Amino acid sequence: MIDQVIHLENIFDRNLRCFKNRPQNIWEFIQNSIKINLNKVCIIDQNINYSYAQILKLVNSIDSSFLKYEFKKKDRIGILFENDINFIIVSLYCIKRGLILVPLNPRSSKFENENILKDCNATAIIFDTSLSKKLSSVKENIIKISFKIESLKTFNTDFSNEIDFIDSETAIILYTSGTTGKPKGAMLTHFNLIHSCLHYKYAFNLTSKDHSILVVPASHVTGIVAHVLLMIFVGGSLTLKKKFEVKDFLNSAENEGLTYLIMVPAMYNLCIERGDFSKLKLSKWKIGGFGGAPMPIGTLKKLKKTLPNLSLINIYGATETTSPTTIMPKKYSPDKLNSVGKCVPTGQIKIVSEKFEELEANQHGELWISGPMVVPGYWNNEKATKKEFTENGFWKSGDIGFKDEEGYIYILDRKKDVINRGGYNIYSSEIENLISLHSDVIEVAVIPHPDEVLGEKIHVVVFKNESLLIDELKLICKAKLADYKKPDYWTSIKSYLPKNKNGKIMKKDLSKLYNLF
DSSP, rough: OOOOOOOEEETTTTTEESSSSOSHHEEEEEHHHHHTTTTEEEEETTEEEHHHHHHHHHHHHHHHHHHGGOOOTOOEEEOOSSSSHHHHHHHHHHHHTTTTTEETTTOOOOHHHHHHHHHHTOSSSEEEEGGGGGGOOOOOEEEEEOOOOGGGGOSOOOSSSOOOOTSEEEEEEEEEEOOTOOOOOEEEHHHHHHHHHHHHHHHTTHHHHHHEEEEEETTSSHHIIIIIIIHHHHHOOEEEEOOOHHHHHHHHHTTTTOOOOOOHHHHHHHHHHOOGGGGGOOTTEEEEEEOOOOHHHHHHHHHHHTTTEEEEEEEEEEEEGTTEEEESSSSGGGTTOOOBBEEEEEEEEEEEOSSSSSSSOOOOEEEEEEEEOSSOOBOOOOOHHHHHHHHTEEEEEEEEEEEEETEEEEEEGGGOOOOTTTEEEHHHHHHHHHHSSSSSEEEEEEEEEEETTEEEEEEEEEEOOOTHHHHHHHHHHHSSGGGGGGGGGEEEEOOOOOOOSSSOOHHHHHHOHHHHH
């Protein structure tokens, strides 16, 4: 049992609060977990159970099969798979060999994939044959390996040489979604990943009895850290889903005894709309994490009413923070419902003004984040690293929020999404939360509408039930909001709002759709 003693260490030239007793690298904790849980189910994919012992055998089999490629420690290896057993085995192989894993999203275009592989100077790309069209423009100097575990010759022997790991070395490069420009490769080190796994483990008291279901992309930070590595770390089990379908997900949740997972708010919305919770036995489901986008308060209240035994936990983080920065306590008062929780125990959050001054409680500013979960920077991109990280290791999140007297953090908006209406700053989340409280609202987004006099006005785009009239929502806003916060324009749509590969609403796309800019 790893204790929670925290002490100061100097890592990446930063003085950081760290867990004192911890594994020194990811492969160390994977090996330990396999030894302890040999015959226990580790992964479930397509109704096939893979024990920890079988996982190790498959990793060793890849190791022996790939000796011919003569990969060297720190080679960047791109991988392209759906949420399946191949992703798990190839990822663990790369970690074991000291190769730097570069997961690609199956939803990405071949252009995006080519840019990522070029940027990290990848030695090879290992992929599922069915996704080969996503790689058709990859240059010839990159080794292309089409892979499926069915084609492996299994070996019980470990053919690899021992690899020496330093915890400050990069283990995974995850590229940001690139919604604001060219994607950047965040360097997730062994040190970062171990601390994030420990943050989750301690926050939720996770053990080998826990079971999770992966419905977010495995190639995303939430998928690979908060599900894949975390479940192996605690000795739990993980069901893989290539796509999210409500009935299939809920059936698996009931049949396999789901206890913990993290989903984006849109997935919870779909569960409410399409799932019949009254017919399901989900008493084991204790932790329902959410993040990646704001969860409307209306959705939270609906879920609490439907699943009273489920602790709905807001988790705020980013690729640059190796997943969690804040985690909501399992028990919190109703007046904290719109908070994202408190900073993880080893981390630090400063609220900073536009003049780079640290602000007091309840004052609005940008969140700057530090801690052992914060990556040292971006791969091969010193310019972006200097721009987005301070000299003493704080990452500038680009999120506007505040901290209350009790240390709870509140996110108001992305810095780039704040609406400036005649000199007044308006945070879209406040209006979205209010509108979402109506039971007939399915999804809502607030975006800026250009105005020659005020600069920007407020435009609401809402997906609602047909019976709900916009006039009813206007009356709610009139009664609850200050004059300058009342929406000026309303658009009702008949489908879900556009989202990126990670489930975030694409407000830029909405603006383009309605020719606002």
